[in-house]
Amino acid sequence: MKKTIYLIITILLFNCEDVIELDLPTANPKLVIEASLNWFEGTDGSQQQIKLSLSAPFFDSQVPPANNAIINVEDSNGNLYNFTEINNTGIYQTNNFIPEINQEYNLTIIYNNQTYVGTETLITTTAVDYVEQNDEGGFSGEDIELKAYYTDPANIDNYYFYQFETNIAQIPNLEVYDDQFTDGNQIFAFYTEEDLQLGDEVTITNYGISQQFYQFMDLLLQQSSSDSGGPFETQPATVRGNCVNITNPENYPLGYFRVSQAYQFTYIVQ
Numbered sequence: 001m002k003k004t005i006y007l008i009i010t011i012l013l014f015n016c017e018d019v020i021e022l023d024l025p026t027a028n029p030k031l032v033i034e035a036s037l038n039w040f041e042g043t044d045g046s047q048q049q050i051k052l053s054l055s056a057p058f059f060d061s062q063v064p065p066a067n068n069a070i071i072n073v074e075d076s077n078g079n080l081y082n083f084t085e086i087n088n089t090g091i092y093q094t095n096n097f098i099p100e101i102n103q104e105y106n107l108t109i110i111y112n113n114q115t116y117v118g119t120e121t122l123i124t125t126t127a128v129d130y131v132e133q134n135d136e137g138g139f140s141g142e143d144i145e146l147k148a149y150y151t152d153p154a155n156i157d158n159y160y161f162y163q164f165e166t167n168i169a170q171i172p173n174l175e176v177y178d179d180q181f182t183d184g185n186q187i188f189a190f191y192t193e194e195d196l197q198l199g200d201e202v203t204i205t206n207y208g209i210s211q212q213f214y215q216f217m218d219l220l221l222q223q224s225s226s227d228s229g230g231p232f233e234t235q236p237a238t239v240r241g242n243c244v245n246i247t248n249p250e251n252y253p254l255g256y257f258r259v260s261q262a263y264q265f266t267y268i269v270q
Contacts, residue, residue, distance in 0.1 A: 028251075029054040029055050029056065029064070030054070030055045030251070030252070030253060030254050031052060031053075031054065031066055031109075031111055031116065031253040031254070031255075032052065032053045032054065032055055032063075032066075032253065032254045032255050033050070033052060033109065033116065033118075033241070033243050033253050033254070033255035033256065033257065034050065034051040034052070034053070034255055034256075035050040035051075035107055035118070035243075035255070035256070035257040035258065036256075036258045036260070037050075037073070037097065037099070037105070037122075037258070037259045037260070038207065038259075038260050038261075038262040039099035039122065039259075039260070039261050039262060040262045040263070040264060041127065041261075041262070041263050041264070044099075045097060045098070045099035046094075046095055046096055046097050046098070047093070047094070047095050047097070048081075048083075048093070048094055048097045049083070049091055049092060049093045049094075050071055050083050050091075050092045050093075050107075051090055051091050051092070052065065052066035052069055052071075052090045052092065052109070052111065053065050053066055053090050054066050055254060064090075065088065065089055065090025065091075066090050066111055067085065067088050067090060068085070068111075069085070069092065069109055069110060069111040070108075070109070070110040070111075071083035071092045071107075071108070071109050071110075072107075072108050073094075073097070073105050073106065073107050073108075074105070074106045074108070075098070075100070075103050075104065075105050075106075076103060076104045076105075077103075079098055081094045081096060081097050081098075082094060099122055099259075099261075100122060101122055101123075101124045101261065102121060102122065102123075102124075103121065103122050104119065104120075104121050105119070105120055105121070105122065105259050106118075106119050107119070107120075107243070107257045109243075113247070114245055114247040114248055114251065115245070115246050115247050116243050116244065116245050116246070116253050117243065117244060117246055118241070118242045118243035118244070118256075118257035119242070119257075120210065120213075120242065120257050120258055120259045121210060121259065122259040122260065122261065123159070123208035123209055123210055123259070123260055123261065124208045124261045125158075125160060125206055125207060125208030125209075125260065125261050125262065125263065126150050126151055126152065126153065126158075126206075126263075127150065127206070127263040127265070128148045128149065128150050128204055128206060128263065128265040129149045129150055129151060129186065130149055131146055131147065131148050131149070131204070131265070131267045132146070132147040132149065132188070133145070133146055133269065133270060134146075134147070137192055138192055138194060140194070142194075143192050143193070143194045143196075144192065144193065144194075144196040144197075144269060145190070145191070145192040146164075146190070146191045146192070146202060146204075146267065147188040147189070147190055147191075148162070148188055148189045148190075148191070148204050148206075148265065148267075149186055149187070149188045150186070150187065150188070150189070150206065151185075151186045152179045152182055152183060152184055152185055152186070152187060153184070154183060154184030155183065155184065156183075157178075157179065157211065158178070158179045158183075158208075159176065159177070159178050159179075159208070159209045159210065159211055159213070159214040160176065160177040160178070160189070160206060160207070160208070160209065161174070161175075161176050161206070161207040161208075161209045161213070161214075161217060161260070162174070162175045162176070162177065162189040162191075162204065162205070162206055162207075163204070163205040163206075163207075164189075164191040164202060164203070164204055165202070165203040165205070166193065166196070166200060166201065166202050166203075167200070167201065168193060168195050168196065168200065169193065173191055173193075174217070174221060175189055175190070175191075175221075176209070176214050176217045176218050176221065177189060178211075178214060189204070189206070191204075196269050197269065198269055198270065199268065199269060200268070200269040201266060201267070201268055201269075202266070202267045202268075202269065203264065203265075203266050204264070204265040204266070204267060205262060205263070205264045205265075206262065206263050206264075206265075207258075207260040207261075207262045208260050208261045208262070209258065209260060210258075212242055213242075213256060213258050216239060216240075216241055216242070216256060219239045220239050223239065238254075240252060240254075241253070241254065241255050241256035241257070242256055242257055243255065243256065243257050
């Protein structure tokens with residue numbers, strides 16, 4: 001009798017294993033604009049690139065490039081910088097860009113007979129003063145924490161975009177900060193990684209950003225955080241950048257056009 005009951009339960013358990021196929025909604029591809037023009041310390045900033053791609057279904061392993069676009073950036077002095085695509089990659093480059101603090105730049109992209117535009121100002125920033133390491137961080141008290149200290153200029157509204165890269169994590173850690181409550185003080189950007197070990201290299205990059213980009217990135221990071229509910233969570237709204245489609249406003253692009261002064265600092269875990 002016991003063997004019969006066991007056999008029935010086993011059959012029922014196996015019969016309950018169904019393959020679930022998710023029928024995700026589809027939409028027409030949108031243009032994705034990755035236009036971050038960065039003037040790094042120690043360079044003349046002349047070499048810049050813009051990446052164009054198309055949005056793809058969630059489970060697609062590859063992101064299709066947006067080829068054969070016409071891209072240029074013009075500053076308020078009338079200088080025009082044309083970007084040329086490299087080998088059908090969707091990456092467009094220029095070698096004669098002239099960066100200037102507080103200069104306004106206008107981006108124009110013509111793709112599939114539609115024109116996209118965006119405007120941004122080159123924002124200055126401040127370098128990292130030093131990095132402080134704590135070996136007893138995290139919930140376990142055993143994680144390595146880094147604090148990258150920088151001095152905020154007084155009496156100016158400043159916004160910062162920090163990127164922490166290591167050979168451990170495939171995706172950089174991104175953070176944005178403002179100086180609403182720290183104006184004129186020395187403050188820090190924070191990074192922790194439980195797998196950091198002695199000798200690991202952490203590249204810390206700091207970009208000066210506008211208030212508009214700070215708000216855009218803050219919303220984007222909130223929606224993509226570990227507390228957001230995962231990839232199948234319904235997002236409150238699409239986070240739109242500062243680029244618009246003036247040919248067909250309803251076919252708006254994704255992404256952002258940013259122009260920043262940038263500093264890079266390399267720290268070796270001790």
